[in-house]
Amino acid sequence: EKRLTDKGDLIQAAEVFVKKELEHEPSGHDWWHIERVRRLAVLLAEREGADPFICELAALLHDIADEKLNESKEAGLDKVRGWLSDQGAAEDVKQKVLSIISTMSFNGGKNPPMDTLEGKVVQDADRLDAIGAIGIARTFVYSGAKGRPIHLPGQDFSGTDYRSSDKSAIYHFYEKLLKLKDLLNTAHAKKLAEERHQFMEQFLVQFYKEWDLTEERK
Ligand code: ADP
Ligand code: NI
Numbered sequence: 001e002k003r004l005t006d007k008g009d010l011i012q013a014a015e016v017f018v019k020k021e022l023e024h025e026p027s028g029h030d031w032w033h034i035e036r037v038r039r040l041a042v043l044l045a046e047r048e049g050a051d052p053f054i055c056e057l058a059a060l061l062h063d064i065a066d067e068k069l070n071e072s073k074e075a076g077l078d079k080v081r082g083w084l085s086d087q088g089a090a091e092d093v094k095q096k097v098l099s100i101i102s103t104m105s106f107n108g109g110k111n112p113p114m115d116t117l118e119g120k121v122v123q124d125a126d127r128l129d130a131i132g133a134i135g136i137a138r139t140f141v142y143s144g145a146k147g148r149p150i151h152l153p154g155q156d157f158s159g160t161d162y163r164s165s166d167k168s169a170i171y172h173f174y175e176k177l178l179k180l181k182d183l184l185n186t187a188h189a190k191k192l193a194e195e196r197h198q199f200m201e202q203f204l205v206q207f208y209k210e211w212d213l214t215e216e217r218k
Contacts, residue, residue, distance in 0.1 A: 014057055036129050037122075050121045059122050136200060143168070143169035178197070
């Protein structure tokens with residue numbers, strides 16, 4: 001008979017596990033992304049009345065199963081499932097966490113809405129970390145890691161037929177980042193997103209000014 005692990009111990013163990021797995025992740029899914037999403041998830045859980053333990057645990061584990069970091073999505077989920085079992089996590093905890101992390105990704109905005117409040121909270125936390133100043137930084141790190149350019153002038157951002165090597169970092173703003181504020185679930189995340197979204201709009205205005213040399217002359 002396996003002893004069920006205490007909530008605090010499970011969070012602690014998840015932190016150690018994830019730090020080790022993602023410490024040297026080079027494409028913007030590093031430990032500090034996880035730590036920011038975890039803090040956002042706990043904050044949103046408090047505001048929205050969601051279960052803070054499930055939100056924190058799912059936030060800590062959410063990128064362990066990422067398709068980009070595993071052979072397949074199923075292999076990633078198996079890794080998380082196996083880890084939770086080894087830790088003696090309760091069956092309902094396992095089921096809730098796996099359900100959240102298997103359905104929360106952006107996927108072009110095409111995934112169905114999250115079906116639990118905890119899922120909505122963790123998805124919003126991950127999305128908030130994809131926008132604003134930090135979202136901008138992560139996008140350029142990701143593009144750099146993939147060997148992609150900053151910007152390809154003249155590109156039509158409504159186009160959908162680009163090979164991924166033709167997708168500049170600036171393209172990613174139109175493909176994803178600028179859409180995220182309208183895809184958030186919770187009231188408090190929507191509020192936090194306003195300033196972050198505005199900052200991205202401002203960044204793009206300045207970016208094109210410098211690119212086109214249309215800055216005002218003093
Ligand atoms: P999700 O798990 O929600 O699908 P991703 O793991 O695809 O999110 O992306 C996480 C972050 O990595 C993005 O917010 C962005 O900063 C960066 N990123 C992902 N895809 C790209 C891309 N094609 N170009 C630039 N940055 C990207
Ligand atoms: Ni993430």
